[in-house]
Amino acid sequence: MWFKHLHLYRLHGAPELDPTDLESALEAQAFRPLGGSEARRLGWTMPAGRAGTQRLHELQGQRLLTALRQERLLPAAVVREELEERVDALETAEGRKLRRQEKLTLKEQIYEELLPRAFVRSQKVDLWWDTRRNLIAVNTSSRKRAEEILDLLRETLGSLKVTPLATQTLPMRAMTTWLGDPASRPADLQLGDQVELKAKGDDGVLRARQVDLDSDEIQQLLENGRQASKLALAIEGRLSFVLHDDLAVKSLNFDDALIDEASQADDGDDAVVRLETDFLLMTQALAESIERLIVWLGGESSPADDAPSA
Template identity: 35%
Template sequence: MFFRNLTLFRFSPAVADDLSRLDYVLPEHQLRAVGPMEMSTRGFVSPFGRGGDRLTHMVGHDTMVMVGSESRMLPPSVVNDELASRVQKIAENEGRKVSGRERRKIKDDVLNELLPRAFVRQTLTAAYTNLTGGWVVVNTASRKTAEGLLSQLREALGSFPAVPLAPEESPRILMTHWVATGELPAGFALGDEIELRYPATAYGAVARCRRQDLDTDEVREHIRTGKQVFRIGLTFDDRISFVLGEDLVIRKVRFTDVVLDEKTEPESGEAERDATFALMALEHRRLLDRLAEIFKLPRPE
């Protein structure tokens, strides 16, 4: 499974030693089925699918984990409609108004009746840790989802002080410079997607381009009027394409045919999983190391 989006965190060499305990601590924090009176549960599941019995997938210095959640689908509108219906019946049948305290009790009754019958939705979020570089790579573009996965790791390990990226060079300024001058770091080329905004206000004009040549006067004119680059499509070494945000979240990750053609025919399903994971982690590591150089992303000590 290739990751589609990358939200990144870093951890220190000292923290890396603690990750060797994952195989021992994760079984105590597995996902369990949501109970009839619960809204949701969360825990670790096997990266190998429903039939998998291992909660980690390790290849070299990279270890993949997966967090699953089960949530009951009970929209507030459904609860409120049923509550309103019951309140109206009391008013019509008994000729009185329902007090606030009674409304709260009726709402609790509605929840107790509807919750066990609500559909259950399961969501999965994968991530892996790289010991040598001190990276946590989460397959999501949502900071909230990524932080939720880290919280599960912290709960399982007791402590896991991985931190968000702290660039010493402004991503927005550097990306704007690349487009304005056409001078990109070695190995990088412009893609066909960009988002430009005025940085001083959240309500200013926004320019978005997709499937368009970015090395044009039309695009640079937005920069001359004061806009800055908040997202930009890039290709690295003709091997991986992606959209980089000013928050350094990497979106829409795709490997080019150059990479995919290097995959060999595996002898078994397990060998294929190992090979796919190893290939993905290797290409990610090459990209992340270059981004760490460009934006000066320190690893915690």
């Protein structure tokens, strides 16, 4: 249940739906298995898997939804190889070169023929909706995948106005400052052992893992103008993560004390109770940590703040 990545969004004008109405809306957009000629499909599924009977879990204003995505994997190289064979055969049989449009038509035909026989890959993506803070977080490493899940939620609700969470201080600027000036670091913030440094010019990106981020080598790189685009951080007693320059939070690891608290909770061997217990403890830790992070980054920036002046 414990999330590994977060793409964060601010919800504006949140639709007022009670759990029963939202469950019905999710049911209307429930996942259905891929048809033979479909390339991909997305829909809502049970967060608790086979043990679950509902698509929505809501506890103390925290909502958990899970999308299931299926897609057929048809490598371009397979289509290309089949196309080459058929083009060669036709050109030999007809004694002429096929036109470009004929090749494109043949390629589409091959794709349609091979697609039903392609392997199917399934992926679950969890979404956390904090109704108290009007915050949505999607548990995926991909911004594109997060936006896809938001599109599904928008279709489910009829409308959904969200914007990526943004702060007054750009994450890259704050991370570079924290890295170069220990005195600037908030009291509860600790540096990890991973960083990505970008140069202003064309010198590329430098990535370092399992290093002392306060070392002279790192400080010299900062003095030469490099800026931190990713930085491993930890909030004492809560969690560790890698902050990205787009405010994505990745490689989440929760503190052992929090995991122990969850494992000691009495769930009666009920998978749904276990899921909800873990989810509630996780969201409490995440909500507190996100609020701290926003403060450390100078407060939240509204869409109006980012708009160009007239």
